Amino acid sequence: MxxxxxxxxxxxxxxxxxxxxxxxxxxxxxxxxxxxxxxxxxxxxxxxxxxxxxxxxxxxxxxxxxxxxxxxxxxxxxxxxxxxxxxxxxxxxxxxxxxxxxRQLGYFWPQVVGGAPPRILEQKAQVVAEAARRVGISVDRVAVRDLASEVEWSKVSLVTSEDYEKAAAAMAREVAGYDPRTVSRLIAAYEEVKTERSVIDFEDVxxxxxxxxxxxxxxxxxxxxxxxxxxxxxxxxxxxxxxxxxxxxxxxxxxxxxxxxxxxxxxxxxxxxxxxxxxxxxxxxxxxxxxxVRDYRSTPQVVGLANKLLAHAGRRRGGTAPLELIAQRPSGPPIGYTAYDDDESEARGIAERIGRLVAAGTAPSEIAILYRTNSQSEAFESALADAGIGYLVRGGQRFFQRKEVRDAIVLLRGAARSADPAVPMPETVRDVLMSAGWSESAPAARGAAREKWDSLQALVALADDVAAVEPDQEPVLLPGFVAELDERASAQHAPTVEGVMLASLHAAKGLEWDAVFLAGLSEGLMPISLADSDEGVAEERRLLYVGITRARHDLELSYARSRNPGGRASRRRTRFLDGLWPDEAVRRARRPAKGSARAALTGEYDQELFDGLREWRRTVATETDKPAFTVLVDATLAAIAEARPTTVADLARIQGIGPAKIDRYGATILELVRSADRPAGS
Missing domain, CATH: 3.40.50.300 (P-loop containing nucleotide triphosphate hydrolases)
Known part of the structure; x- marks a missing residue:
């Protein structure tokens, strides 16, 4: 203290x-x-x-x-x-x-029901798979995971199996290709299987x-x-x-x-x-x-970008104004913006930049690479390993569940019974952990040995922190340190493990780092292609806002124009950074000609035409009483506003609008494009 x-x-x-x-x-x-x-x-x-x-x-x-x-x-x-x-x-x-x-359920269960509470399921997969078999549907591992998530959604939303079909239709929910009636039957079967096995899930608590x-x-x-x-x-x-x-x-x-x-x-x-x-x-x-609203975490550069991102959304949606943060930290470095040729180049470039930060004195544990989906981590893991930079993947095995950590705590608990109080606690911890494989110096190579050392080193560093008491306080002895570990283990409050953090944007919520790299900021990943409604896209924008506000000092944003080296540069930077990417305002003022190669490569689109298309879509959705995204999704409207088609053939080349929708909406869309090209007042 x-x-x-x-x-x-x-x-x-x-x-x-x-x-x-x-x-x-x-x-x-x-x-x-x-x-x-x-x-x-x-x-x-x-x-x-x-x-x-x-x-x-x-x-x-x-x-x-x-x-x-x-x-x-x-x-x-x-x-x-x-x-x-x-x-x-x-x-x-x-x-x-x-x-x-x-805790409350366990305390009152014997009084109200009698006996011990039912066992809690750690994972729903086996029960969901059995429920699927009973209702006669075929599932693989991915489908089981998606169906388990839908079971959780229905329970936390207080939607019963009887009400699910109506609720799912109202919210246009789609799960692993199964219709709402099938999912409703599976939810009912899931509850039956749990009852037969005398188990409950976390939502049941x-x-x-x-x-x-x-x-x-x-x-x-x-x-x-x-x-x-x-x-x-x-x-x-x-x-x-x-x-x-x-x-x-x-x-x-x-x-x-x-x-x-x-x-x-x-x-x-x-x-x-x-x-x-x-x-x-x-x-x-x-x-x-x-x-x-006083932001003590981030530099004015980071706070300014975060404010602009939400302010832009507020103007376009006409919604409630978000909180406008006021930076309290001194000015920091400018935000970095980089467009890489491909994913491999992006991962390698970020690893090189991290290497320079570490060499300049930034601790690896104060650096994070954040991305939209967990599948993106592999490229960064490979690039960091090649650069000799340690890393951790958030969402992997929990710290206190690692074998080396569990074994170390057993050794420390045993040593606490006979530890010499005259020996400083951190010194005793080091002596004990040496028998578990810790050493003063880290192994040179990455791999399992280095990961084990990183875990043990985190315990050593924590011992130093716990022992750093004021001069007039009693020193913390080894039994006290073991008690601290037990409390942290019960709360999953892990100590800091040295290494660059790799995490999805969702997993980064509540965390912060000195330096943050936001990677993969291209359409289809940010917003994710599954976000096919206005509210879904709005939530993706908020997710990017969360990512930006994780950075204290250094922030770099990037995307790759293609997936593979030498591939076609077909990716477009996320629409959320329109007007915020460097020199964007200048490029926007000089609107590219229809169908120009420059427009296709830079991913620019006519904002006024895009807004007009969205207004038309809203009218159609209201008249047909359907969700707006069922007409055309935002990504398709943006592609139309970018390509500015003049013929049905041009329109057919745009991804996301098939023959049926061309028959239904094509003439109107082409007229909207032509109207946008006419001089005002004509």
Whole structure:
């Protein structure tokens, strides 16, 4: 604990407020609910809400054990507990929704049902495959994964098998090529198989607890007596099922503080929805609303790009204005923009750039390469390995589940029973881990040996951090370090492992690095080709916003014109960077001639024509009572606005518009193109 943390933990309550900016201070002073905190990326929301809890406890407004703070990842919950502990607050429950619900369900199950709770499925695959067999459909591994995801979506969205067909049709959901009726039957069979095997899934934990609280007054009363104040982080990602449990916890009370940012809603495919955040003031007209807009994470260059990305979206969609961040850091380097010839060149170029950053003093663990799909990681893994740069792939095996880590903790636990308290704890840790294969120097080559060393080195570095106490504090001994490891393992709060992070944009949410490389920013990947509705494309834009705001200092954006070396340069840079890529405004002013080679190579399109095509599509969708994307998707409209076809043959060459749609819409589209070419007033 630093001297500043020790002062906050033991000093007067006002010292907690002195550590906050004016907006964060408003959050901390809003001790009674309902409270809504709209917090932009990098604005210190965790700091604000942990100081709010600490201030409430210090002033006597809260009892520590009466506060339940829920968030969406074990890592975030672990960070919240650590910060509260540094502020001298012990006893507050900071957990994920599932962890909090599982604890309560396990406690009350013997009283309400009797016996032990059912076993929880770690994976749905086997049960989904059995359900598929029973309803007579053929599935492979990919189909099982997609169907399992749809089962999860239906449950967190509170859509039963009986209601699924109607709900799926209303939302135009398509799953692995199966029609909604078939998926509905599979969901029903899935529940039957679970019941026969006496198992439940993670969604059942929330469903059963919600039902238990709603149906058993004594259980609900006991929970509500225990928890009187609630904090929900990342509220834009709450699902209908999580909101149901939260409503049961509250029991009509209003002592609720929610924190979120609609601009960071990126998990709607899992059932998350910003609806509850956006309608919070409607449900609680008396709510205090505080906006956090001072960005302490990123340079003005990064913040400026993030603001422009969302402002551009807001103008085009006419939606609610997003939070405009105000950078607090000094000016940094300009943002890098690079168009590579192919994927291999992009991976190699990024690896070379990372090598220069590392040579200049940036730690590999403070660098990340972010991409849209996990399949993109292979090229970067190969390029980094060739360059001799260590890396980790986020989403791989969890740190505390690695064999070398589990074995090391067993050795440390055994050594703790007889460790000499006179020997500094980090020194003892090093001695113990040497027997597990750790050495002072890292292996020269990459591979399994280096990965094992990286894991053990992370434990050594953590021991040094834990031992770095103030001079007047008692030194941390080996038993205390083992206890710290156990707590981190239970919360999956892994220490930092040295190496460049490779991660999908979704997996990067909640994280940050000194240097970020956003790769593969071409149409079809950003936005992903599956985003065939306006809302789907809007969410892809928010995903890019999340990626941009992960960078503290260095940010580089890139795409490859073709997939393979020597291939045709057919890829177009993502539309989200139209007007933001360097010199884009100049190129836009000089609109290329119809069908020119320059237009095809640069991926430019006529913005006015594109907007006119979208307005026409909206009218058709309204008249036919169909979703807009079923007429033509945005990517096809952009291609039309780029190629500016003058004949049916020209139109037929554009991907995404087949013979049937040409027959139906072709004449109108060609007339729209011709109208865009006529001088104003003609």
């Amino acid at each position: 630093s001297s500043t943390s020790r002062t906050l933990a033991t000093g007067p309550a006002d010292a907690i407020l002195d550590a906050l900016d004016p907006d964060q201070r408003d959050v901390a002073l809003a001790l009674t609910g309902p409270v809504c905190v709209l917090a932009g990326a990098g604005t210190g929301k965790t700091r604000a809400i942990t100081h709010r809890i600490a201030y409430g406890v210090r002033t006597g407004a809260y009892t520590p054990t009466g506060v339940l703070a829920v968030t969406f990842t074990a890592r975030a919950a672990g960070e919240m507990r650590t910060r509260l502990r540094d502020l001298g607050v012990v006893g507050v429950q900071a957990r994920t929704f599932h962890a909090a619900a599982l 929330l469903l059963m607890l919600g039902d238990m609280l709603a149906s058993h007054g004594k259980v609900a009363d006991e929970v509500r007596r225990q928890y009187r104040h609630f904090v929900v982080d990342e509220y834009q990602d709450v699902s209908p099922l999580q909101q149901l449990v939260l409503d049961q916890w509250l029991g009509g009370r209003k002592e609720l503080c929610v924190v979120g940012d609609p601009s960071q809603t990126i998990y709607s495919f899992t059932g998350a929805t910003p609806h509850h955040l956006l309608t919070f003031r409607s449900r609680y007209p008396q709510a205090q609303v505080v906006s956090l």
